[in-house]
Amino acid sequence: MTSSHQPTPPFQTPDTRSGLSNRHRRVLARWLYAVTGVSLIPFAVLQIVSGHVILAGAELVASVLLFTGYLRVARSPHLQRWIYGYLIPLFIFFNVIIIVPEASISASVWVLMMPVLSYLLLGKREGMILCLPFMVAGSIGYLYFLENIDSARSVIDFLNLVVGGTLMLLFIHVYEQRREEAEQRLINLAQTDSLTGLANRNRFQELLARTIAESQRSNSPYALVVLDLDRFKQVNDTFGHEAGDRLLKLVGQTLIERLRGTDTVGRLGGEEFGLLLRDVSCDDTTQLIEQVRERIADTQLRYRGQDISVTASFGIAHSSRDGHQADALFRTADRRLYQGKRGGRNVVESHDEPSNDELTTTPPRTRKGTDV
Numbered sequence: 603m604t605s606s607h608q609p610t611p612p613f614q615t616p617d618t619r620s621g622l623s624n625r626h627r628r629v630l631a632r633w634l635y636a637v638t639g640v641s642l643i644p645f646a647v648l649q650i651v652s653g654h655v656i657l658a659g660a661e662l663v664a665s666v667l668l669f670t671g672y673l674r675v676a677r678s679p680h681l682q683r684w685i686y687g688y689l690i691p692l693f694i695f696f697n698v699i700i701i702v703p704e705a706s707i708s709a710s711v712w713v714l715m716m717p718v719l720s721y722l723l724l725g726k727r728e729g730m731i732l733c734l735p736f737m738v739a740g741s742i743g744y745l746y747f748l749e750n751i752d753s754a755r756s757v758i759d760f761l762n763l764v765v766g767g768t769l770m771l772l773f774i775h776v777y778e779q780r781r782e783e784a785e786q787r788l789i790n791l792a793q794t795d796s797l798t799g800l801a802n803r804n805r806f807q808e809l810l811a812r813t814i815a816e817s818q819r820s821n822s823p824y825a826l827v828v829l830d831l832d833r834f835k836q837v838n839d840t841f842g843h844e845a846g847d848r849l850l851k852l853v854g855q856t857l858i859e860r861l862r863g864t865d866t867v868g869r870l871g872g873e874e875f876g877l878l879l880r881d882v883s884c885d886d887t888t889q890l891i892e893q894v895r896e897r898i899a900d901t902q903l904r905y906r907g908q909d910i911s912v913t914a915s916f917g918i919a920h921s922s923r924d925g926h927q928a929d930a931l932f933r934t935a936d937r938r939l940y941q942g943k944r945g946g947r948n949v950v951e952s953h954d955e956p957s958n959d960e961l962t963t964t965p966p967r968t969r970k971g972t973d974v
């Protein structure tokens with residue numbers, strides 16, 4: 603089970619693709635469906651008045667479809683499809699109204715709306731992939747439309763659209779990039795222990811909940827291990843807080859180096875760490891943690907000419923024996939950890955202390971490790 607892989611970074615972006623949360627994307631998509639559906643009605647009436655009955659019919663059909671979308675988007679699990687289902691026909695429509703013979707020269711302004719809508723609803727990557735071809739097509743269509751107009755003015759109009767569109771796209775792209783970076787920094791801060799760089803308690807608990815859900819689906823075993831450094835107060839008292847901090851970092855590093863990439867290491871607070879081991883049997887967990895215990899005990903911090911070492915006590919809770927309730931698993935691992943502390947420290951405890959009744963019928967269990 604030895605591996606040099608780093609455990610999976612604890613950081614996670616929210617469940618959305620753009621700067622808006624999925625809830626807000628849904629609200630925006632609904633508004634767009636509704637507003638577009640309503641706006642088509644006066645256009646359809648004007649088409650009827652102008653004698654364009656087929657066009658009016660098409661606009662009314664589109665309006666009905668948009669209202670259906672408005673109702674369906676509220677609950678649909680396929681929000682992304684509904685967004686594409688809105689944006690693609692809309693962008694096609696924008697391009698068509700630029701090239702129809704009776705088009706107004708102002709129809710081209712809709713090209714500038716493309717990056718705004720697609721970045722807001724789809725995020726940076728998908729937003730750019732969707733809007734760029736439509737913007738290029740819109741500009742080419744506009745060039746085609748301008749052919750009939752006096753050449754110097756045509757070039758200026760065309761350049762206005764191309765430069766304006768490019769600037770709009772660039773601005774939104776850079777804005778979205780900076781926003782994503784800032785969001786990622788905030789997420790990292792909220793999920794990370796600043797001293798060790800490990801997952802903090804909140805993040806660790808989230809990952810435990812996720813591991814429980816995934817493992818129940820795939821029926822794979824997992825272990826929760828809580829470890830606490832022994833007599834760490836003495837380290838602080840003897841060598842100072844800075845030495846204590848460095849030792850905490852070194853222990854975190856030692857844990858990361860020993861565990862698999864799919865495992866999680868977190869600092870639960872103070873001198874207490876949590877380990878989440880996936881796809882591991884009960885016996886393998888005990889063996890692995892025994893090696894981790896030895897490795898921590900062998901690790902030395904060189905600080906101002908002195909070697910500082912520390913030991914740790916471990917409590918193990920395993921899904922196969924201790925169930926799938928996060929709170930109960932934590933309580934079990936904690937209970938075993940403090941049982942180990944009471945029993946002399948520098949130990950791995952994977953079972954509860956036998957009760958008095960059991961003691962009379964079974965020989966005492968061998969404790970692993972030695973006191974310091």
Ligand SMILES: Nc1nc2c(ncn2[C@@H]2O[C@H](COP(=O)(O)OP(=O)(O)OP(=O)(O)O)[C@@H](O)[C@H]2O)c(=O)[nH]1
Nearest residue numbers: 830831832833834835836838843844846847872873
């Ligand atoms: N340097 C440093 N010390 C910390 C940090 N967080 C907690 N501590 C110290 O860790 C020590 C924990 O002390 P105790 O709770 O008495 O536990 P202990 O000395 O490890 O004893 P046992 O757990 O019983 O083996 C305290 O002195 C805390 O100040 C930290 O971030 N940095």
